[in-house]
Amino acid sequence: MELTGAEILVQCLKEEGVEYLFGYPGGAVLHIYDALYKQEDVKHILVRHEQAATHAADGYARSTGKPGAVLVTSGPGATNAVTGIATAYMDSIPMVVITGQVPTSLIGNDAFQECDSIGITRPIVKHNFLVKDINELATTLKKAFYVATTGRPGPVVVDVPKDVTGAKAKFSYPKDISMRSYNPSSKGHVGQIKKAVELILSAKKPVIYTGGGVILGEGCQQLVEFSQKLGYPVTNTLMGLGAYPATDKQFVGMLGMHGTYEANMAMHHCDVLIAIGARFDDRVTGNLEKFCPDAQIVHVDVDPASIAKTVKVDVPIVGEVAEVLEALIKQIDVSESKVDTSAIDTWWQQIDVWRAQDCLKFDTEGDKIKPQSAIKKVYELTNGDAYVTSDVGQHQMWAAQYYKFDKPRRWINSGGLGTMGFGLPAAMGVQLAHQGETVVCITGESSIQMCIQELATCLQYGLPIKILNLNNGFMGMVRQWQEFFYDKRYSQSVMNVLPDFVALVEAYGHVGIRVEKPEDLDAALDAAFNKHKDRLVFLDVITDPEENVYPMVPAGAGLNEMVLV
Amino acid sequence: MQHIVSILMENESGALSRVAGLFSARGYNIESLTVAPTDDSSLSRMTLVTSGTDDIVEQILKQLNKLVDVIKLVDLTESPHIEREMMLVKVEAVGESRSEVKRLVDIFRGNIIDVTDTTYTVELTGPGERLDAFLQSLSSISIHEVVRSGSMGISRGEKVLGL
Ligand SMILES: Cc1ncc(C[n+]2csc(CCOP(=O)(O)OP(=O)(O)O)c2C)c(N)n1
Numbered sequence: 001m002e003l004t005g006a007e008i009l010v011q012c013l014k015e016e017g018v019e020y021l022f023g024y025p026g027g028a029v030l031h032i033y034d035a036l037y038k039q040e041d042v043k044h045i046l047v048r049h050e051q052a053a054t055h056a057a058d059g060y061a062r063s064t065g066k067p068g069a070v071l072v073t074s075g076p077g078a079t080n081a082v083t084g085i086a087t088a089y090m091d092s093i094p095m096v097v098i099t100g101q102v103p104t105s106l107i108g109n110d111a112f113q114e115c116d117s118i119g120i121t122r123p124i125v126k127h128n129f130l131v132k133d134i135n136e137l138a139t140t141l142k143k144a145f146y147v148a149t150t151g152r153p154g155p156v157v158v159d160v161p162k163d164v165t166g167a168k169a170k171f172s173y174p175k176d177i178s179m180r181s182y183n184p185s186s187k188g189h190v191g192q193i194k195k196a197v198e199l200i201l202s203a204k205k206p207v208i209y210t211g212g213g214v215i216l217g218e219g220c221q222q223l224v225e226f227s228q229k230l231g232y233p234v235t236n237t238l239m240g241l242g243a244y245p246a247t248d249k250q251f252v253g254m255l256g257m258h259g260t261y262e263a264n265m266a267m268h269h270c271d272v273l274i275a276i277g278a279r280f281d282d283r284v285t286g287n288l289e290k291f292c293p294d295a296q297i298v299h300v301d302v303d304p305a306s307i308a309k310t311v312k313v314d315v316p317i318v319g320e321v322a323e324v325l326e327a328l329i330k331q332i333d334v335s336e337s338k339v340d341t342s343a344i345d346t347w348w349q350q351i352d353v354w355r356a357q358d359c360l361k362f363d364t365e366g367d368k369i370k371p372q373s374a375i376k377k378v379y380e381l382t383n384g385d386a387y388v389t390s391d392v393g394q395h396q397m398w399a400a401q402y403y404k405f406d407k408p409r410r411w412i413n414s415g416g417l418g419t420m421g422f423g424l425p426a427a428m429g430v431q432l433a434h435q436g437e438t439v440v441c442i443t444g445e446s447s448i449q450m451c452i453q454e455l456a457t458c459l460q461y462g463l464p465i466k467i468l469n470l471n472n473g474f475m476g477m478v479r480q481w482q483e484f485f486y487d488k489r490y491s492q493s494v495m496n497v498l499p500d501f502v503a504l505v506e507a508y509g510h511v512g513i514r515v516e517k518p519e520d521l522d523a524a525l526d527a528a529f530n531k532h533k534d535r536l537v538f539l540d541v542i543t544d545p546e547e548n549v550y551p552m553v554p555a556g557a558g559l560n561e562m563v564l565v
Numbered sequence: 566m567q568h569i570v571s572i573l574m575e576n577e578s579g580a581l582s583r584v585a586g587l588f589s590a591r592g593y594n595i596e597s598l599t600v601a602p603t604d605d606s607s608l609s610r611m612t613l614v615t616s617g618t619d620d621i622v623e624q625i626l627k628q629l630n631k632l633v634d635v636i637k638l639v640d641l642t643e644s645p646h647i648e649r650e651m652m653l654v655k656v657e658a659v660g661e662s663r664s665e666v667k668r669l670v671d672i673f674r675g676n677i678i679d680v681t682d683t684t685y686t687v688e689l690t691g692p693g694e695r696l697d698a699f700l701q702s703l704s705s706i707s708i709h710e711v712v713r714s715g716s717m718g719i720s721r722g723e724k725v726l727g728l
């Protein structure tokens with residue numbers, strides 16, 4: 001039997017196990033929307049702006065490990081999706097974005113709602129495809145999911161002209177796919193594994209530094225086993241939080257610009273650095289000239305291009321993180337060398353001295369709500385077991401510092417691109433994937449306004465997200481930099497002309513609660529998480545306006561040059 | 566240092582722009598770039614001349630390898646190889662310079678492929694440096710136009726960049 005291109009496309013999504021398709025209709029995708037109308041397997045989630053469709057699919061992917069799926073129309077639909085595609089690209093999130101395109105006969109004519117989606121998205125996708133022939137539609141979609149989810153994951157755009165969705169062809173979905181030009185490598189080199197283990201076991205002051213790659217590569221269990229076998233300190237990047245349980249004694253906290261003192265000092269003084277699924281981002285390394293001056297470095301990553309990109313590495317290992325960790329564990333067991341326990345004890349004594357600085361302590365006196373304490377309370381109330389999304393700014397750093405993630409895929413934030421507006425739509429994707437679980441969006445009054453229209457989507461699909469709006473009346477992170485580096489000239493970072501958020505969320509059909517005093521916080525949180533368990537609750541928490549994020553590695557400084565308060 | 570990178574890639578419509586886009590996005594140098602289909606029309610062979618420190622060239626090779634359309638690549642500069650470039654030059658050829666140009670073309674083993682009363686068009690093939698040398702030797706002659714193909718390269722011996 002012959003199917004239309006639109007029907008084939010929907011069948012392909014079904015074959016790929018797509019539960020939710022986040023999208024927004026328009027002229028170029030009308031055939032596809034008609035095909036969606038006639039079936040129930042793929043549930044379409046109608047967002048209010050295409051940026052939100054990509055963030056929601058992204059949140060779904062980050063929290064499940066499965067690829068997100070997006071459908072938008074040509075022209076403005078595609079351009080609106082660009083921010084979300086770039087966000088997913090920077091954090092290596094598997095996602096397939098289908099963009100409608102004008103009919104093939106009109107391509108290049110500046111037709112109505114035409115834009116060069118392939119050209120626009122090329123630098124922000126793992127790969128993209130233009131489907132010019134209906135007979136290539138199914139294979140192309142198969143390739144898209146394959147490329148998006150294997151190796152170092154990433155978003156893939158499939159641009160489908162309208163005539164292709166209207167044409168008819170026989171449908172058969174390829175079971176397997178192989179591409180001669182694409183072979184994501186898997187196992188680490190045996191010789192390198194041995195070399196790495198000898199170096200690792202010779203360490204006197206080691207640090208295990210892991211990033212988002214451990215979560216993306218499903219290597220968290222192996223990481224725990226590896227780390228606990230060695231007894232070495234573990235630090236996670238912003239993207240890697242949850243890969244190693246934050247409440248475990250071997251965990252020294254996040255590293256980098258707003259990492260803990262003990263993590264950064266341990267990095268600076270280490271003699272062997274074991275980097276796994278991390279990419280030595282500039283927010284992590286600080287000044288490269290001063291980075292880990294005494295360390296020999298082992299670097300495990302699935303992407304060879306991540307290795308030695310900014311920092312020279314002594315033992316590079318290219319391979320799937322989980323498999324390499326398993327190989328490392330086996331090799332440790334058979335190696336003649338053993339962990340130098342007395343050196344490691346001394347190392348821990350040093351780390352404990354740094355830890356005793358208690359760098360995350362904050363002042364709880366005063367009549368203003370401290371943003372840190374609001375997050376701590378949410379952490380306690382949710383038993384550390386909520387899915388937490390965030391936007392970008394101070395609140396994001398505080399969430400990363402004060403919510404202790406013991407499990408992977410619970411901390412959902414835009415680390416690489418730093419996209420304000422990510423938090424709420426991402427939470428929608430998370431909540432759809434995890435119905436009945438607690439999903440919290442920690443945001444700021446500036447970020448939340450970038451995708452606030454999605455409150456309507458939340459109502460439509462009954463998503464009981466808890467929004468913690470840490471309202472300091474400033475673009476706090478911008479203000480903090482202006483305070484430190486521009487003599488408090490708060491140029492355009494004051495955000496004090498705000499809607500009445502409570503009235504606004506109520507207009508959208510949700511529950512809004514404004515909290516101004518520290519003593520009212522507990523009751524408000526109780527209302528949000530218990531009394532109104534099944535509804536979206538927006539907590540507009542008025543916080544101490546000029547609170548800063550500490551500790552901090554100032555720009556240009558080394559990790560050992562942190563400012564504590 | 567200059568590196569000549571030979572790339573075998575899918576002959577897809579966007580493939581060239583992926584390579585060019587990668588270089589501009591990451592701020593790498595392209596000195597020249599040539600591309601054409603091979604005997605297998607589904608494959609394109611590209612020769613790219615770039616320069617940079619060893620670290621940068623290592624990144625360039627890794628990033629190129631990461632492009633989904635790229636099947637294989639080799640840095641020809643790492644082992645014995647042959648480099649060829651073609652050049653077409655239109656020069657003034659009147660009076661004494663007419664015989665002078667003819668003489669130089671013979672020395673460089675080029676061909677005069679088009680003639681008018683006042684011009685010669687010269688074709689010359691060889692490693693880029695030889696083409697440079699030829700242009701230098703024309704210093705007293707007025708050059709109207711220079712067209713260079715950019716370098717192509719292939720390994721010496723039995724080594725093959727194929728599927
Ligand atoms: C789309 C976008 N535009 C601009 C920025 C730059 N930026 C980073 S943090 C920030 C301020 C965020 O303010 P708010 O959401 O109120 O959070 P706070 O820092 O106050 O917690 C800005 C403007 C960004 N990250 N994303």
